[in-house]
Amino acid sequence: MSQEKIIEMRNVEVKFMVRDRELTAIRDVSLDVYKGEILAIVGESGSGKSVLTKTLTGMLEANGRISGGEIWYEGQDLSKIGSNKDWLNIRGKKIATIFQDQSTSLNPLKRIGSQITEVLELHRGMSKAEAKVEAIRLLERVGIPNATARFRDYPFQYSGGMRQRVVIAIALACQPDILICDEPTTALDVTIQAQILDLIKELSVENNFTVLFITHDLGVVANIADRVAVMYAGQIIEYGTSDEVFYDARHPYTWALLSSLPQLGTKGKDLFAIIGTPPSLFHKVEGDAFAPRNPLALEIDFVEEPPMFKVSETHYAKTWLLDERAPQMNKPEAIVNLSEKVKKLRGDLNVK
């Protein structure tokens, strides 16, 4: 991983208008992304993972806007780009996205093959014949069996997982600088998921591109990420290297997230789940947004927002627990020695 920053987000804020009321989906987020790294973004559903990455390609819905902050990429502040024309030089070409929901990324009326060759002809200036050869190669690369025969199929003839692999092939066709993956493997079985993860890792090394990887599967995070950022209610509340976040998490929300893993559950008993609901984004959030759901919250959590505290050069967490005046509090028993617990589980699974 290099030290060269490819993206610098400074105090980014995003708002949406919903029938005359304004909600704040991203609250004062600052984040550096390093060239060539794979950064996983995890966190609560609705916490802003997709919205945050959509600001990098100007893909916010019409009722949304970047209402504050800066996003630097190649000497340009992306948050200030106004025209769709300027976005066309970046979106798809330099920063490509693979979305959570593949049905919106493929045109149902066009053949699979031509949806890929189109991109190759447009972005890489290939001839029709060259594009076809390359498209078939890409389809094979993402694991579509019989690629030559299925080149002429329509999307509905593919299963959910196969369609997702096509979407990945299309994104790769542009050879982007940054690949944003918004839950790209959620619809895939674990064996194909493993292939796709290997593929993304290989390609990121081969082409030195940077990957922002959104997922809910912490197994996938452990497999692919160099670094992990955890989001809650529109903010990044902890980030660090994979090892730091899995083995030495400091924020109570990250603790709760790890404690909810189905791997740590006992059959027939309830899984650990966080009580309550996240705050309404229509109102200003007072103090630590997670406090009302955190049984261990301190008085100050309800009053004042915590700053980002430094744990190490690479590890930061936004919790008052890291203040020197805070009482000593240890992570829950369930996630102590996570590595051993997981190994034991794998031992119970009767696989080599």
Place this chain on the structure above:
Amino acid sequence: MSNENKEVLLSVKNMHVVFKVGRRRVHAVNGVSFDVYKGETFGLVGESGSGKTTVIRTILGINDLTSGNIYFKDNLISGKLSRRKKRTLKKQIQMIFQDPAASLNERANIDYIVSEGLYNFKLFNTEQERREKVVKALTDVGLLEEHITRYPHEFSGGQRQRIGIARALVIEPELVLADEPISALDVSIRAQVLNLMKKLQRDRDLTYLFIAHDLSIIQYISDRVGVMHNGYLVELADANEIYANPLHPYTKSLLNAIPQPDPKTERFRVRGVYESTDIHYESGEWIEVTPGHFLLGTPEQIKEWTKK
């Protein structure tokens, strides 16, 4: 636990589904048979494209059955049905769709989407009761009352998926066909939804046919698990049995590929374990190798796979 004296709620017998695409035929489901017992969770796992969604869409009558029979409470529900029977089935069997975005009406707000079944089957007396049911269904899946006036595109992926769950559960069905119902949720909300589904199962004796790619979740939630590959059911057993003693090579490769939430384990993961199995399923037989543990294979294959 013996399965013999359990009540069979749903029975799929020798299901074949063939799609015609131009001149090509896609054999999506090939002779699949299984029973789902009342009050259990039956997990269906397998390769992307192996036919899982097609199986449950065919149970619901969305896809045409090419041959075979489907029974619900001992009544044949495949083939031509009266309108009344169809309506009753719609109330009894609900589906949670794999793709939440495509299954929600974009022009309706959440209040209407969740209420639709309540209206269709007149499951409330007063407007206030209807509203209460909707709000309860939404908060049960971790959404807020304030979401009620919003439209599907104004939600995150996981929020949309929860709308689909709320909509299916609010009408209190007997059987829920859940196609990747929680894939887009973070682990904590996943836990909350799974706990809710389990609670409903205890309270109402609800039955689930549950498809998921996340095998850790299937292991946690299922009583029995069926494994599909290439349109065939290749193995079926109690959940504990299949995880502790997988026999079919495909099942083994699947279990082996589960990513574990531990960077150290993942860093030392052996690559290349997911070689595709090259087995001609059509010559196999469906054989019970130990009580409740079924395998698809020829006698020679089964001998090979079950030898210690």
